[in-house]
Amino acid sequence: MDEFRTTKQLRRDAxxxxxxxxxxxxxxxxxxxxxGRGVHALxxxxxxxxxxxxxxxxxxxxxxxxxxxxxxxxxxxxQGIRGHSIGKHRMGLAVVDVGDDAPTGPxxxxxxxxxxxxxxxxxxxxxxxxxxxA
Numbered sequence: 001m002d003e004f005r006t007t008k009q010l011r012r013d014a015x016x017x018x019x020x021x022x023x024x025x026x027x028x029x030x031x032x033x034x035x036g037r038g039v040h041a042l043x044x045x046x047x048x049x050x051x052x053x054x055x056x057x058x059x060x061x062x063x064x065x066x067x068x069x070x071x072x073x074x075x076x077x078x079q080g081i082r083g084h085s086i087g088k089h090r091m092g093l094a095v096v097d098v099g100d101d102a103p104t105g106p107x108x109x110x111x112x113x114x115x116x117x118x119x120x121x122x123x124x125x126x127x128x129x130x131x132x133x134a
Contacts, residue, residue, distance in 0.1 A: 076112050076114065083104075
């Protein structure tokens with residue numbers, strides 16, 4: 001039933017699962033922003049433009065923040081403490097030190113997650129979608 005898969009295939013499958021979870025976190029962040037904006041419009045009894053032109057930038061930014069926080073937790077802190085992200089856990093893979101086969105630790109994992117989030121920011125900044133950049 002279960003055919004032999006190479007480590008490369010397992011890593012790719014784990015990455016796909018982690019990417020789908022990132023997309024879920026991104027969507028949840030955007031939906032949370034829309035819900036908050038809707039509640040604010042109801043409470044303030046505002047008749048302004050709910051669906052304004054700037055809404056798309058705000059949705060992307062809030063989704064990106066939520067996704068990056070998930071990325072820092074899943075591929076950083078969780079992977080450093082437990083030795084695997086959610087996708088790697090499901091595929092039976094682990095990120096460990098070469099010497100003692102123990103997880104890399106929370107600080108190295110957190111650094112890894114922050115670097116991944118920074119690289120994601122650089123990739124998003126390269127796409128001209130109108131997000132605020134530094």
